[in-house]
Amino acid sequence: MNSLKISNAPLKGLEGFKQNWKTDLLAGFMVFLLALPLSLGIAKASGFPASMGVLTAIIGGLISPFFKVSALTIKGPAAGLITICSGAILEFGEQGWKIAAAAIMVAAIFQIILAKFKLGSLSDFFPHSAVHGMLAAIGIIIIAKQIPVLLGDDPSLYAGEGPIELLLDIPMFVGNAHLHIGIVGIIGVLVMFGLPRIGIKVLQKVPAPLIVLVLSIPLALYWHFRETEPAYSLVQIGDFWGMLDFNFDFSWISKFVFWKYVFMFLFVNSLESLLTVKAVDNLDPYKRTSDYNGDLTGVGFGNFFSAMLGGLPMISEVVRSTANIGFGGRTKWSNFFHGFFLLLAMLFIIPFIEMIPNSALAAMLIYAGYRLAAPRQFLHTYRIGKEQLAIFITTIAVTLLEDLLLGIAAGILVEFIFHIYHGAKVKYLFKACYELKDSDHLLEVNVCESAIFSNLIGFKKLLDEIPHDKAIRFNFSETKLIDHSFMAFISHYQKEYSIKGGQFELAGLENHKSFSEHDLATKKLIKI
Secondary structure: OHHHHHHOOOOOHHHHHHHHHHHHHHHHHHHHHHHHHHHHHHHHHHOOOHHHHHHHHHHHHHOHHHOOOOOOOEEEEOHHHHHHHHHHHHHHHHHHHHHHHHHHHHHHHHHHHHHHOOOHHHHHHOOHHHHHHHHHHHHHHHHHHHHHHHHOOOHHHHOOOOHHHHHHOHHHHHHOOOHHHHHHHHHHHHHHHHHHHOOOHHHHOOOHHHHHHHHHHHHHHHOOHHHHOOHHHEOOOOOHHHHOOOOOOOOOOOOHHHHHHHHHHHHHHHHHHHHHHHHHHHHOOOOOOOOHHHHHHHHHHHHHHHHHOOOOOEEEEHHHHHHHHHOOOOOOHHHHHHHHHHHHHHHHOHHHHOOOEHHHHHHHHHHHHHHHHOHHHHHHHHHHOHHHHHHHHHHHHHHHHOOHHHHHHHHHHHHHHHHHHOOOOHHHOOOOOEEEEEOOOEEEEEEOEEEOHHHHHHHHHHHHOOOOOOEEEEEOOOEEEEOHHHHHHHHHHHHHHHHOOOOEEEEOOOOEEEOOOOOOOOEEEOOO
16 A cells, blocks of 8 residues: 555656646645644744744745745745744844844854755754753743734733743733633633544644634624734734845844854754654655755745745744644645745735734744643653653753753763763764665664664664665664663654665664653663
8 A cells, every 4th residue: 555655756846746736726725724834933932023934934835836845835924933033023122123133044044054965964953852841942932022012012011021930920810811802812811722633524624723713803803903902913914925035134244143043043943844754744645755955945945935035944844844744745846836825915915914812823822832741742752761851851941941952962871871871982972873784675773772863864864874675674682671662763764665666674772661651762782
């Protein structure tokens, strides 16, 4: 069945357009309905003009498909970068939006260089639990920042507060809430969280953000938001086309803080985008494998042009990409159509867009934040292993108290401490140790010392050099420690190799003690 799906995969390029334009057009339109309010909300929460979020999605749709990007991912602004964008604008001061755009342009250039040197695989260096902890922390920060917006408080009054302070201020936000704005926001939350749980198939096929708009816009008109509520209660687009005027400022390029945000944009943007591509490849009904460096190149050029015009950083975004698959998208032309419909929206329906209450957008972002930090993420990590939960929570705590870079660094440090405690030698933390036994029909890889996240790239290079018609056996009988990140990688590789018709065996695990009952838990060699 799998090989049949691969052979029947949609054509590429113009031939793919001719073959699949009807299904991709429909998928692109449905994703557009989802992307429009999310792009507005993400931009607003990031401190950018709301319309710049739509600009980012337009460029992500119209430009990135002409690179070797993943077939089914949708490019656009991401909730996961709100924290960095808003933090940059706050630190950069009065011209923060334009200076942040300049930092994104520089990060985009580095992104293209990384892809040119085929360094997209560097994303494999970061341990899974630390990465998921970083995303969960971002989710908590998004929720904290959107609560005052949801209830109708002036968000500018709390721009300088950290997530812990914002969460502690919730009673004050409730006390200061604007009744009608708060009602619209709460209805939006109920729809976003409740719709996926309703067993009505017809409703489940409609994007929840669209239903939020259908309910919130009439309520805003009925309660005369424009006349009776503060100006920040409604989306403000203004002169969209007049803002497209090379909105960047390099005046801070000689300062450390500028380069701090260049690195943060580069790191989080690239990592989250590549992780999305990997996740979407697993959902692809045709079992295609994306060119990660090609996708990184497309995202890099998209980021450069977006930032040049004042837009946000874009990634391969997971919610819209998953929806694209659900709506029947087959090729990257669905991404193109989604960008095309957003362009039409900016041409013809800006007055309609300015009827959208910001509290409705806050409800959508709170749901996006919840998906990143849901209790099931904690439970899933715990099931993999207690040590993974410790890494996960450490990353969250340090990120909330300090920033993203220190958070991910703390998570990595804790994982190294665990590995060294359980027998991994410092000498082999970054070096892949293995012996090869090659015969006509079988290549056996005897893994020595440890197989962990920090030396995974060395093993990946080895696998990239092996012909795909070769039978492979990874023998772990003498491997002292195999961590969760390595187990997740090698199990996924085994599955993909088998789908393509190859033979791939994992051997020698029977003498290892697993840190939990989870198949991908960290495993330690038992002395016999």
